Amino acid sequence: MTAIFKREFLSFFRNPVGYVVIALFSFISGVYFVNMLMNISVDISLEIISLRSFFIIIVPIVTMGLFSEDRKKGTEVLYYTNPITMFDVVAGKFLAAMSLIFVMFINVFIHMIVTKAFGGVVGAGDFGAAIVFFFLAALFVAIGCFASALTDSQIISALLCFLFILVIQMLSTFASFLNSSVSSVLILMNVDSEKANAFGSGLADVISWLDPFVKTQRFRFGVFGVAPLFFCLSMAVFFLYLTFRMLEKKRWSQR
Amino acid sequence: MIEINNLVKHYGTKKAVNDISFTVNDGEVLGFLGPNGAGKTTTMNIITGYLSSTSGTVKVNGHDILEEPELAKKDIGYLPEQPPLYNDMTVIEFLNFMCDLKKVRKADRKPMLSEIMDMVKISSVSDRLIGNLSKGYKQRVGIAQALIGDPKILILDEPTVGLDPGQVIEIRKLVKSLSKNHSIVISSHILSEIQAVCDRVVILNHGKVAAIDTIPDLSRRLSGTSKFLLTVRGDGDDIVSKIKMLTSIQDVSIRRSEGEYYEIEILVSNSAKTDPREAIFFALAKAGYPMLEFRSLDPTLEEIFLSITG
Incomplete structure (x- = not known):
């Protein structure tokens, strides 16, 4: 696993991907931080929350080549024919991508230090937001791994990952839309309005239950919980398992 | 030693490999001869664990490739048709990565790598990016990669394709010198190449074994x-x-x-x-x-x- 991890992590810096991602993240986080400094009200947790909306661009760039490049270049043979397991391969690549995310997140730690050094407040909520950031990143990187294992084209895998993350980011919007539209359709169909509303909001609850952003929103106020983190982690493991199955399937394919 | 029993691989309705059985003995150079699409590469991919067979078994030194893959794969060095190389790494970085994959001990690495690089004559390009090497050198890096970890069995899929005549002769010499302490399976669709290096030949046609023969017997049959x-x-x-x-x-x-x-x-x-x-x-x-x-x-x-x- 360390062999794969080392190679993948270093390969981010053998081609532009690593530098592009780090530069992009530094720039965006810098803009937020400077903006807050100019208004003399620094809230690091707010900065982190805002940065999360850039997962949709950054994660696909990081993960798009993880598996698709190997398949395209024929280097995946190395993983199947050497004394390592597919688990090593998936875990190594996932951890390499997470490490890149960590490296780019160092920016935010620097902002925390700067804030603290100049008499600002860095509290539990800020660290809560940082923790959530990493657990969400793990979930999205796992999705990116899966998208990359689906195809041998980097572009398509990036697009797929983008779409997956887009859907997750819009879950809440989607839920409230469903809530109102389903209940009004049911009322039109002569369903008792109380029941129709209950059904609509029930449906919305089911969908927003899946929303990792909603689940983890209290962390930034310093209210921590294990359940939301466990949710993100188990979703990540689920997608990594799917990735693993995709790689195994390739080998057993009979078409 | 590799034992292959009743190997079958379907691709849709087509049988790419159709009930192949043979044995590769210790210290032997076995040639795989057959026209394009005969099932040479598929068979090699199954032996090395890259693909799975539809039915049948492959045992490498007594270890089944599906049941005990790590033990079986430890004994195999594989050069696929297209050498699996990372263009963004230098030769030495790549070979070190392969040492990691094959779990070569840190202390053994330096002498092993310099020996292998001398053997396949790539010491002079060890600091160059693989992407910038010529086809012949890439092929040699591919062979070097297969030699890492000192596997007892080497599987080389058309190692001389696309090389110039001088390089072809060099690779043949290399295979000959390796054959002293390795079992080698080598595939080709060129008869003279197989004749030059192999002890025994398996001739494949339409996924079936058409003949298994030693070279003298084969030439007698052909004479x-x-x-x-x-x-x-x-x-x-x-x-x-x-x-x-x-x-x-x-x-x-x-x-x-x-x-x-x-x-x-x-x-x-x-x-x-x-x-x-x-x-x-x-x-x-x-x-x-x-x-x-x-x-x-x-x-x-x-x-x-x-x-x-x-």
Whole structure:
């Protein structure tokens, strides 16, 4: 696993991907931080929350080549024919991508230090937001791994990952839309309005239950919980398992 | 030692590999011969664990490739048709990565790598990016990669494809020198290449084993249909009739003519007991036709299959 991890992590810096991602993240986080400094009200947790909306661009760039490049270049043979397991391969690549995310997140730690050094407040909520950031990143990187294992084209895998993350980011919007539209359709169909509303909001609850952003929103106020983190982690493991199955399937394919 | 039993691989309705069984003994060089699409690469991919078979078993030194993959794969070095190389790494970085994958101990690395790089002659390019190397060097890095971890078995899929003649000879020499302490499986669709390095040949056709033979046995089987080509200056029809009169000549035909120069193909009958070449020489010398070229024609793969299956 360390062999794969080392190679993948270093390969981010053998081609532009690593530098592009780090530069992009530094720039965006810098803009937020400077903006807050100019208004003399620094809230690091707010900065982190805002940065999360850039997962949709950054994660696909990081993960798009993880598996698709190997398949395209024929280097995946190395993983199947050497004394390592597919688990090593998936875990190594996932951890390499997470490490890149960590490296780019160092920016935010620097902002925390700067804030603290100049008499600002860095509290539990800020660290809560940082923790959530990493657990969400793990979930999205796992999705990116899966998208990359689906195809041998980097572009398509990036697009797929983008779409997956887009859907997750819009879950809440989607839920409230469903809530109102389903209940009004049911009322039109002569369903008792109380029941129709209950059904609509029930449906919305089911969908927003899946929303990792909603689940983890209290962390930034310093209210921590294990359940939301466990949710993100188990979703990540689920997608990594799917990735693993995709790689195994390739080998057993009979078409 | 590799034992392959009743290997079958389906691709849709097509059977790419259809019930293949054979054994690769210790210290032997086994040639895989067959036309494109015969199932050579598929079989090799199954032996190395890259693909799974539909049915049948592969055992490497007693370890089943599916049941105990890590033990089995430890003994195998594989060079696929397209060498699996990372273009963004330098040669030495890549070989170190391969040491990581094959779990070579840190202390053994340096001497092993310098030995391998000397053997395949890539020491001079060790600091260059693989992406910038020529095809021949990439192939050699591919072979070096297969040698890491000192596997007892080497599986080389068409190692000389796309190389220039000088490089082909060098790779053959390398395979010969490796054969002293490795079992080697090498595939090709060129007969002469297999003849040059192998002890035994497995001939595949349409996913089936058409023949398993040692090289001398194979040539004996093939010698039944020897063919000669000669270039003579003179009167074409007369030359043909002169040769036809000799014993044990089955057929004579003019392949090509250019003015007074004739290229003549001679098919010697299967039952010939004596070598007809001397007789041909004297007959033409007596008639005063100067012979400019005289050589035996290597049987083509198709002819081999015809002689083996037919």
